[in-house]
Amino acid sequence: MFTLASLCGTIALIAGLLLVPIVRALARKIGIVDRPDPTRKLHSGAIALGGGVAVFSASLIAIFVTLFYLAPVQLGTEVTIPSGWSTLLLCSLLIVVLGLVDDWLTLRGRQKLLGQIMIVAMLVGGGLVGEGTVIRHADLFGIPIELGIFALPLTMLWLLGAINALNLVDGADGVASTMGSIICIGLAIIAFSRGELIEGAVSIALAGGLVAFLAFNRPPATIFLGDSGSMMIGLVVGTLAAWTSTKESTAIAVIIPIAVLSVPLFDSTIAILRRVLTGRSIYAADRAHMHHVLKAYLDSKGYPQGWMLVIVAILTVIPVAGATASVIWNEPAYALLATGVVLGGMVLTKSFGHAELSLLARRSASFGTSLLTRSHHADDVVRHTSIRLQGSRNWDVAWATLVEYAEQHDLWRIKLDLNVAWLHEGFHGEWQRSRLPERAVQWTMRFPVEVDGRQVGNMDIVGRGGGLATYQLMETLLALIVDLQPHFESIVKDDPRSMPSEPIRRPRLENRPSPGDVSQTAAHT
Structure with missing residues (x-):
């Protein structure tokens, strides 16, 4: 043989x-x-x-x-x-x-x-x-x-x-x-x-x-x-x-x-999780796979690309060798141990998969909490999640600006999903009241986030109502997004001189319908 x-x-x-x-x-x-x-x-x-x-x-x-x-x-x-x-x-x-x-x-x-x-x-x-x-x-x-x-x-x-x-x-x-x-x-x-x-x-x-x-x-x-x-x-x-x-x-x-x-299989599972949990298409390509993360790290340390293949080979050999040993000696523990060491090691060291699994855990916890929340208290519950999926740049100020605006102006949902593929940067933030208004009375807006003509993500916003007050709210919202544009550009270009150190604030509009008012209006209609 x-x-x-x-x-x-x-x-x-x-x-x-x-x-x-x-x-x-x-x-x-x-x-x-x-x-x-x-x-x-x-x-x-x-x-x-x-x-x-x-x-x-x-x-x-x-x-x-x-x-x-x-x-x-x-x-x-x-x-x-x-x-x-x-x-x-x-x-x-x-x-x-x-x-x-x-x-x-x-x-x-x-x-x-x-x-x-x-x-x-x-x-x-x-x-x-x-x-x-x-x-x-x-x-x-x-x-x-x-x-x-x-x-x-x-x-x-x-x-x-x-x-x-x-x-x-x-x-x-x-x-x-x-x-x-x-x-x-x-x-x-x-x-x-x-x-x-x-x-x-x-x-x-x-x-x-x-x-x-x-x-x-x-x-x-x-x-x-x-x-x-x-x-x-x-x-x-x-x-x-x-x-x-x-x-x-x-x-x-x-x-x-x-x-x-x-x-x-672990790499593809994490990729699907990342896309589903952030609302992206499962066909949407990115540069957040295991090999991309590994390459970005090695490039930042000045190592040649050949080292990436050495590490990939080691990560693949260990579970394959464990599986081979399990068959030869009829002992499944070898395969389980080898696979657990590799996959668990990547997650626990936050090398790969940790952010996506953390986001899954938070989403599962929020879902469990929503099942235990009584209906008339649902409007008072806010789910807030933000996580850096990849990279090291600071998106927190931009996200805090949007969250603060949503809280002040009684928005119902705001989501920011960023994927700066060529820089190996990714961020996902989601702020939402537990129960959204009925579709008949809600408005939605989606803004592509672009820098130098290249799309780096999307911003989704959900509100409620119509009339002059809502149109005024949309006007201030558009002004806020205009104010945020230089901030997004400074982060992508890694220019700390133009990065604000605290959230950008817009004046609060008065006479906005509160979540409680919306619930009562929906009940009467």
């Missing part, structure tokens, strides 16, 4: 080293490139995409040579390929095509998600050829669980999660390649330790292709994986991890796939 594994990985490595320059040249000629922008894509020039095509092709060459030539020669017998592998091959090819179309034409998020769902449904349900891939049962700490009707949706959810987890970590040079190669090596060791030739060959071939690609994708990258590569890696490793779980009959069955993919 060791000889076959070594040969398979070597073939993929050599094929990858030969194919990547060819794919890179073709991508540049056709125009499948990633162009920089002023907010999020900060590389110096257009970089070729479509690296996934080279990785997929190199892996496929190594797999076919190993299984149909080397293995029969060494083992003295033909290798029988179960039909489920045909389904995985077809679906992998389809997701490479989907990703390549996205790299070229830039699909909308929902269009890409629909394509992913269709491909995963084909893989799970059997599709056009072969057998499906369904996790039908699990064993949680010795308790057998039959998934029944939930088997299909849970398997699809797992595969979609794996696809998008690897897709989301592909945001800095070499990160997805490094993570993917380590995960594949771990899966290969697990497979070969159990005598599973095909699973091992596929895993080590993909690892070899990714290592070859890393030679061109390490900082500064000359080609990117693109969606064609990151989604393909996610689909394959997600499927292999799922198949690994179905062959275990203990708690390891649940723990192993999660541990192996724990770092990219």
